[in-house]
Amino acid sequence: MASNYRENFDYSDAIAATQDAAERQQLLYERQNKIDAEGLAGKVPSNEAVATWNGDYQPYSVPSGSSGGGSTGSSSSSSGISALTQLYQAAEQARLQRFEAARERIQQQLSSNLTAIENDYTAGMTQTDINARQSAVSNEEKLAALGLNMGARNATATSGAAESSRIALDNQYRSDLNALGQARLTARAAARDSAANQEAALESDYYTSAESAALQQAQAQLAQYNADRDYSISLAGLTGFLNGTPTMSWYNYQLSANTAANNAAMQMLSLASDSQAMAYEQALNRWKTSGYVQAGDAAILGVPAGTPTADVSYRNASLALQQWKAGYWY
Numbered sequence: 001m002a003s004n005y006r007e008n009f010d011y012s013d014a015i016a017a018t019q020d021a022a023e024r025q026q027l028l029y030e031r032q033n034k035i036d037a038e039g040l041a042g043k044v045p046s047n048e049a050v051a052t053w054n055g056d057y058q059p060y061s062v063p064s065g066s067s068g069g070g071s072t073g074s075s076s077s078s079s080g081i082s083a084l085t086q087l088y089q090a091a092e093q094a095r096l097q098r099f100e101a102a103r104e105r106i107q108q109q110l111s112s113n114l115t116a117i118e119n120d121y122t123a124g125m126t127q128t129d130i131n132a133r134q135s136a137v138s139n140e141e142k143l144a145a146l147g148l149n150m151g152a153r154n155a156t157a158t159s160g161a162a163e164s165s166r167i168a169l170d171n172q173y174r175s176d177l178n179a180l181g182q183a184r185l186t187a188r189a190a191a192r193d194s195a196a197n198q199e200a201a202l203e204s205d206y207y208t209s210a211e212s213a214a215l216q217q218a219q220a221q222l223a224q225y226n227a228d229r230d231y232s233i234s235l236a237g238l239t240g241f242l243n244g245t246p247t248m249s250w251y252n253y254q255l256s257a258n259t260a261a262n263n264a265a266m267q268m269l270s271l272a273s274d275s276q277a278m279a280y281e282q283a284l285n286r287w288k289t290s291g292y293v294q295a296g297d298a299a300i301l302g303v304p305a306g307t308p309t310a311d312v313s314y315r316n317a318s319l320a321l322q323q324w325k326a327g328y329w330y
Contacts, residue, residue, distance in 0.1 A: 005030040005037070012045070016053035024051070048103075049096055052207075088217040092210065099206045103199060110195040114188060121184040128180060132173040277321070284317055 005011075011031035018024050028047050035041055283297035291309050298305040303313045 005034040007034075012050050012053065015050050016055055046096070046100070048100055085217070085221070088213060088220075092213060095206070095209060095213070099202065102202050106195050106198045106202070110191055113191040113194075117184060117187045117191065120187075121180060124180045124183075125177070128173065128176045131176070132169065135169050135172065281321055284321055287314065287317070 011027055011034065015024055015027045015031070018027065028051055031050065032047050035044065035047070279300055283294075283300040286297055287293050287301065287307075288309060293301060293303055293305050293307045295305040301313075301317055303311075303317070307313055
């Protein structure tokens with residue numbers, strides 16, 4: 001047997017979007033069939049709640065992932081906002097249950113009042129019939145005392161007095177019945193009006209509470225979002241990354257580190273140059289003192305060991321030392 005609802009169809013959105021009363025009722029009917037068939041009661045908003053939805057105004061929603069055409073709220077990447085959403089959804093569900101329970105009590109009270117009215121009406125009809133019969137008997141006795149006969153009840157009256165008496169009794173009976181019927185209608189209308197007023201006040205309170213809760217939820221989520229953002233910014237100040245992206249502080253730190261490394265390298269090069277110049281000068285002094293290049297200084301001076309000071313290489317080495325001092329040492 002084919003199901004009397006559409007399986008892959010979001011009934012809640014369709015109900016909130018339509019303004020046609022007949023279409024809305026048909027959608028609600030199919031949605032209830034889906035809830036009953038798939039055991040979704042308590043997992044998605046009831047039809048009583050969804051029936052009040054209009055456009056984006058949906059005072060009760062369920063978490064993402066539930067089926068049955070329930071509206072789903074926007075998911076948040078923040079666990080704090082998600083927790084807040086769950087708390088407000090639980091509160092909204094409890095408020096909806098209280099609302100439905102109160103409305104059920106109003107309907108039960110209305111049914112009780114209407115039953116009492118019908119019982120009073122039935123009792124009144126019975127008493128009216130009793131009163132009519134008693135009046136007829138009393139009139140018969142009065143006419144008999146005057147020597148007149150009332151006549152058979154379904155036959156023609158035997159006298160003008162009897163006819164007048166019958167008409168008076170009939171008019172009184174009909175008047176009593178009319179009064180009873182009017183009182184019954186008035187009482188039923190008053191009972192229904194009272195129930196309608198109570199439901200209207202109940203719905204007004206419910207929607208006011210729902211709107212207030214929605215505003216509080218938005219404010220709480222905004223506060224949580226700001227708190228999460230401030231925490232992320234504080235954490236970014238420590239780690240140098242915001243949501244996986246390097247911050248300007250991280251770039252400045254890297255620039256400072258690179259600058260320090262370059263300075264250290266330049267300093268090491270400067271020290272190396274100073275040390276090399278000193279070694280060169282000491283080797284040149286030993287060459288000058290001994291008159292020839294010693295074997296250990298040949299590599300430093302770049303000339304063969306045993307080269308005399310009279311050689312042109314000595315003059316070139318002395319000139320190179322002076323240039324070295326002028327460009328690197330001082």
